[in-house]
Amino acid sequence: MQFQDVSLLSVGFVLPPEIITSEEIENRLSPVYERLRLPQGRLEGMSGIQSRRLWERGTRLSDVSARSVQLAMRAANVLPARIGALIHASVCREFLEPATACRVHHLAGLPSKAWVYDLSNACLGVMNGAVQIASLIDAGVIDAGIVVGTEDSRGLLEATIAQLLGDEELTRQSIKPAFASLTIGSGSCAWLLGRTSLFGERGASVHGAVAVAKTEFHDLCQSDTDQAGASMAPTMQTDSELLLEAGIETGAQAFDALLEELQWERASIGRTVCHQVGTAHRRRMLERLALPLERDFSTFARLGNTGSVALPTALGLGVEEGFVDGGTRIALLGIGSGLNSVMMGLTCRQIDVAKETFG
Template sequence: MSGNANFAFDDIAIVAVSACEAPEVVTSEAMDERLSPFYQRTSAHAGILSALAGIEQRRAWPAGVSFMEAAALAGEKAIIDSGIDRSQIGLVIDTSVCRERLEPSSAVTVHNALGLPSTCMNYDLGNACLGFVNAIHLAGAMIETGQLDYVLVVDGEGTRQIHDNTISRLNEPGSTFDDLVENFASLTLGSGSAAALVGRHSQNPGSHQVVRGLFRAATEYHELCVGSLQSMKTDTAALLDAGTSLAKLAWDDANKDEWQDMDLYVLHQVSKVHTEAMIEVLGIDPARVPMTFPRFGNMGPAAVPFTLALSADQLSAGDRVLCLGIGSGLNAGLLELVW
């Protein structure tokens, strides 16, 4: 199974999954107001953000709150919810896309903030919006081989800087409608954080078993979405086509008949267009697809665990959940859970 990027676990579970909402609400109307100089000069008009993306608002952290602090907030919540003593955690992985520095890692700050022991390893794992799903897989592999007992995966994303930079750039004389199209994805991003504590299913009653999954890559599309805190330039139409095609490839390579009737499908939260396209290409029931992007925007790798955590009250013991993440590059990952 390892040769084709498929995997299965015997005794791995998510013991706790948490979401932390950034407190400041940033509506699409408020962003339209800030973009009024741009709208007055071009053929674009107010309302385009909510009309095209289906995003009515997104969140922001207060100025001065770092990405690592946001990640640690979610990590602390997951530790408390799990009931596990933090001395048992052998590794913390930070999967955040947003970074304030090249070194040291973001994980060292999270490790320190959470008061984790010196025996707890710590490092970052970056793979665009798929990083959190990758980290769950890595955590499961390390626990199942007996190297560790518990792994904490955290993610903290913030959008204040990229929003400010993008809006300022669009409002400059000379910017065109094409510039808005190229930078549109930047304005759909939202702030938030999430965390999951991974351990053995047999040792944690009430935990949520990680059954199996798979990963697929289409790296010929690595230039379709390139981002930094300064900007995120995206070929939106090409990225939509390539992303849905890769998701369909992964779906068809799996035993898709067993995934056709899951109780919940937690998809990466991008936009209305992307979600509807993914539902159509996979042929799944839209009523079983929770959507957080209309209120929180696209939170990158935090989106899947954040949506899973907010959907927990819809789930009962034994329910089957499929998580699907897609990251710029392109990479796709599917993760099957039993609640």
């Protein structure tokens, strides 16, 4: 699909205060490592992830999401009254009902006329939400909207460590499906999109998006039962090797579709941002897409895989750190469990960014 009058005006994101390194996680797993004779440094060596962040215990996701929303509005100098839609799109949510978006909407002081709901699609939630908001803007339904997500990895990380420590029958082979769960980090990010003809030549022009679904691979990465609330202790099983191969081919199909939809050439793309999984995924994906590594911005080494907010936050950090210049074409290369891929094409003018640490 193509958009005619949509801009990504701003990015607001919040970083958790607690940093936990891969070395610290391996130290907690030392009885398992010793029994299975696993080498220290394996986690960082295989993933490229040095650290990830955690929210303080007791932090409410909706509090953090509301702050990201406020930062995005402040960065773009857009008043709450102009927001016509709020989508909360992370994997994590506070409750099954009402929608977590409802409390975020209330805390952020958004108008009662807004469309307010949750959306979830693994690591693609925020990108899916951005596409929905862009569609509402182009259809003339709203003038501006915000998609936000907050991911909390503490429960998954601690449940995985406890499970591994308690499994006396664990082998070097059976530990593999738990590996991806040790790479997950926490974070929060909001994107504010608006009608270009109303807000002017600001932010980044959103040209269009494509989606590819390869659902025959839906069982390669699965959590346990749907849970919500502070007491949840989720676990996840991931076939990382098969997921990597299937994900790369899904991404290649989506990227070809994006080039065709937007009538772009590879050489015209100045910057890329991938989903933030790890070193092997990034290198293999960019090689398959015939895109140069030096034009890609990544954050997984310092933030881990932060789910639905990984790519959106990476875009914000890339802008803040000067990696993205005005006039640059940007390809956002999203992929998530399912398997699904959503990719978007932007041309940057000047995206406003605001960030802070929560807690």
